[in-house]
Amino acid sequence: QVRLVESGGGLVQPGGSLRVSCVASGFTFSSYTMNWYRQAPGKERELVASIDSPGGTIKYADSVKGRFTISRDNAKNTLYLQMNSLKPEDTAVYYCKAASFPYWGQGTQVTVSS
Numbered sequence: 001q002v003r004l005v006e007s008g009g010g011l012v013q014p015g016g017s018l019r020v021s022c023v024a025s026g027f028t029f030s031s032y033t034m035n036w037y038r039q040a041p042g043k044e045r046e047l048v049a050s051i052d053s054p055g056g057t058i059k060y061a062d063s064v065k066g067r068f069t070i071s072r073d074n075a076k077n078t079l080y081l082q083m084n085s086l087k088p089e090d091t092a093v094y095y096c097k098a099a100s101f102p103y104w105g106q107g108t109q110v111t112v113s114s
Contacts, residue, residue, distance in 0.1 A: 002026040002103040004096050009108030016086050020108050022079040022096030030074035033099040036081045038092035039107075049081060050099070064090075086112045 008020040024034075033052045039045040049060045049070035058070055069082040079096050093107040 002098070002101050004098075004103060004105030006094060006096055006105045006108040009094060009110045011111045011113065012086055013114050014087060014112055016112070017082070017084045018086065018110060019080060019082045020094050020110065021081075022105065024077045024079065024096070024098065027098065027101065029072075029077040029098075032101075034070075034072060034079045035097050035099055036070060036079070037095045037097060038090075038110075039095070040089075040092040043092075045095070048094070051079070083110070086110075088112045 003025045004022055006020060006022045010018060012018050031053050033050055035050040036048045037045050038048050047061060048064055049068055051058050051070045051072055055072055060068060067085045071080045091110060091112050093109050095104055095107045097104055
């Protein structure tokens with residue numbers, strides 16, 4: 001079955017950096033567009049970034065453009081999100097998702113606070 005396991009979250013100070021990862025299994029990872037979402041307390045889940053299967057088409061939410069970088073390693077079935085210049089408003093649970101499947105992982109908590 002489809003399985004997505006996010007990791008790498010934690011507590012970081014404003015202006016700091018963090019990289020979260022997502023290991024996928026149960027489907028042909030290299031064939032699918034992959035997305036990162038986040039959900040802050042009391043807010044709806046929002047799409048943060050997406051990357052197509054070859055990695056040539058990448059899109060970002062305006063709120064993270066220029067600070068976050070999405071990438072993938074198809075040989076390792078792994079999706080990454082490098083987050084720089086983090087702000088308190090980036091605090092959320094971060095989830096990865098394959099665009100074509102209705103499955104979610106458990107997410108990884110990112111907290112930006114001094």
